[in-house]
Amino acid sequence: MNNHNHKRSLRSDMPRRTKQESEQTRSALLAKALELYADRGIEHVSLKEIAAQAGVTHGAVYWHFKNRDDLLFQIxxxxxxxxxxxxxxxxxxxxxxxxxxxxxxxxxxxxxxxxxxxxxxxxxxxxxxxxxxxxxxxxxxxxxxxxxxxxxxxxxxxxxxxxxxxxxxxxxxxxxxxxxxxxxxxxxxxxxxxxxxxxxxxxxxxxxxxxxxxxxxxx
Amino acid sequence: MNNHNHKRSLRSDMPRRTKQESEQTRSALLAKALELYADRGIEHVSLKEIAAQAGVTHGAVYWHFKNRDDLLFQIxxxxxxxxxxxxxxxxxxxxxxxxxxxxxxxxxxxxxxxxxxxxxxxxxxxxxxxxxxxxxxxxxxxxxxxxxxxxxxxxxxxxxxxxxxxxxxxxxxxxxxxxxxxxxxxxxxxxxxxxxxxxxxxxxxxxxxxxxxxxxxxx
The missing domain is CATH 1.10.357.10 (Tetracycline Repressor, domain 2)
Structure with missing residues (x-):
């Protein structure tokens, strides 16, 4: 384990994540949301499911997006x-x-x-x-x-x-x-x-x- | 009241109606169904309502059309x-x-x-x-x-x-x-x-x- 990863595990609260990591999470959420929405329709996919399938916590969705409308506009x-x-x-x-x-x-x-x-x-x-x-x-x-x-x-x-x-x-x-x-x-x-x-x-x-x-x- | 109308009131069962009358009822049903379906969507209009709005009995619909699908195909x-x-x-x-x-x-x-x-x-x-x-x-x-x-x-x-x-x-x-x-x-x-x-x-x-x-x- 390198020094960087070690540091991260010590302060794992979201605001302290590196900008790059945060951007990765945001991209992953956008991509997964787009995929699921396009596949099954906006009204049949929850934010919770998007988070789970993107491999992030439910809270992370709300860290990056105000609500579903905001997510949709960003997609x-x-x-x-x-x-x-x-x-x-x-x-x-x-x-x-x-x-x-x-x-x-x-x-x-x-x-x-x-x-x-x-x-x-x-x-x-x-x-x-x-x-x-x-x-x-x-x-x-x-x-x-x-x-x-x-x-x-x-x-x-x-x-x-x-x-x-x-x-x-x-x-x-x-x-x-x-x-x-x-x-x-x-x-x-x-x-x-x-x-x-x-x-x-x-x-x-x-x-x-x-x-x-x-x-x-x-x- | 002319002779024709008098006769009609004596034998009012549908099969004996004149061909012309029957055709009028059919046209009225087709026109009303088209109007209501186009306005509100097929799945939000019943055959009963079409009959009522066309001014005919519910039974008349089934005299002219087998079911909704048949009505739809004829429209x-x-x-x-x-x-x-x-x-x-x-x-x-x-x-x-x-x-x-x-x-x-x-x-x-x-x-x-x-x-x-x-x-x-x-x-x-x-x-x-x-x-x-x-x-x-x-x-x-x-x-x-x-x-x-x-x-x-x-x-x-x-x-x-x-x-x-x-x-x-x-x-x-x-x-x-x-x-x-x-x-x-x-x-x-x-x-x-x-x-x-x-x-x-x-x-x-x-x-x-x-x-x-x-x-x-x-x-």
Whole structure:
């Protein structure tokens, strides 16, 4: 047993744990909660069970999270982040080549959904949220985020319009809504699709068709 | 009181009612059941209440329908019919101008969803069916029909390919799946959209984009 471990066993009350240990416990709780919630539905899993399955005490849950809502929001934040990063990355390229950036953004999101287990679990969890008063604030947040995604899509399309890359008669606002329907349709689809390869081919095909359909005809 | 009504009051047992009266009762029951189910969910409405609200006896329900499942299938058949008619109408035109026929089919379905109250109620009812063992056979039927719609879309696209109207690199099978995702996405969307005019504009815009994206470039 090294010196560090020895020290720890002497003062084992939670606040004195190292920051790293605390972060590990928090991550383990978030991951286990996401897994159990996605599997069985939020309303059929207790905080107690999450603690037990993550191998920590019931009290540790309350050390890291105020309550179930807080836990849920923190899980959500983790899932949302990769989508945000996709957008931020492509927002830079959008100034040079907005339609390419838009396509890369859409493909990037599809890639995430087909490769990241936690994004898949998160999607399953948050987009099939039961209509319950206890989850109303979460549901509102999801709706806001959906609108935010549409406004991101609008940004790409506005840039494309400015660069005269869009078909003239297309409305930027309508097309952003159309595109958001396609994107959320694809994400919904990812929940029922059993063959990731087939799903990816289908998603790419649809994104390609839509991008072609919006682009101005080449002179 | 005319002779006909007089006769009816003398022999009021159900089997002897005129065919027309019986048909009226059946229609009233189907319409009321659809309305109540769509409003409150299948599992929160009894056959007794449907009968009462349709102004007929509880027994009349069982005269016309074997049980709730049978009632549900007969409601479904009524809703499904207008979609089938759309397809059959356009299948003829598909031999001459498959892409135009496909667009007319898609627009026709959107028109139905925005103008027919019973189609809207039916869509709300059948596409948000709870996952219950009692409704398993209905759920299976819905899945089969979804596949049938994809095969209809495939028919249009196959004809378009034959006429060299599609982009060469597009796969008919993948594109039919993409299109079916767009169509069911639009139908799902119709359930949450509060402004029918806005919804129709959005749907037309998306259909237009997708059709443009699939069409071969004009030489």
């Amino acid at each position: 959500y934040h983790q899932i949302e982040l990769p989508f945000e990063i996709q957008y931020i990355e492509q927002r830079q390229s959008a100034k040079q080549n907005p339609l390419q950036a838009l396509q890369d953004y859409l493909m990037g999101v599809i890639h995430l959904v087909t490769t990241s287990t936690s994004v898949q679990q998160g999607y399953r969890l948050f987009f099939t949220l039961p209509a319950s008063p206890a989850l109303a604030s979460m549901a509102e947040r999801l709706l806001e985020d959906r609108e935010m995604v549409t406004s991101h899509l609008r940004y790409f399309l506005k840039q494309a319009k400015k660069h005269k890359l869009l078909q003239k008669k297309l409305s930027v606002i309508l097309s952003a809504q159309s595109l958001s329907l396609v994107l959320f349709g694809l994400l919904d689809q990812s929940l029922v699709e059993s063959d990731p390869k087939q799903y990816k081919a289908q998603a790419h095909n649809l994104i390609h068709i839509v991008m072609q359909g919006m682009a101005a005809e080449k002179a | 479904y058949h009524q809703i499904e019919l207008p979609f089938e008619i759309q397809y059959i109408e356009q299948r003829q035109s598909a031999k001459q101008n498959p892409l135009q026929a496909l667009q007319d089919y898609l627009m026709g379905v959107i028109h139905l969803v925005t103008t027919s109250t019973s189609v809207q109620q039916g869509y709300r009812l059948f596409f948000t069916l709870p996952a219950s063992p009692a409704l398993a056979s209905m759920a299976e039927r819905l899945l089969e029909d979804r596949e049938m719609v994809t095969s209809h879309l495939r028919y249009f696209l196959k004809q378009a390919k034959k006429h060299k109207l599609l982009q060469k690199k597009l796969s008919v099978i993948l594109s039919a799946q993409s299109l079916s995702l767009v169509l069911f996405g639009l139908l799902d969307q119709s359930l949450v959209e509060s402004d029918p005019k806005q919804y129709k504009a959005q749907a037309h815009n998306l259909i237009h984009i997708v059709m443009q994206g699939m069409a071969a470039e004009k030489a």
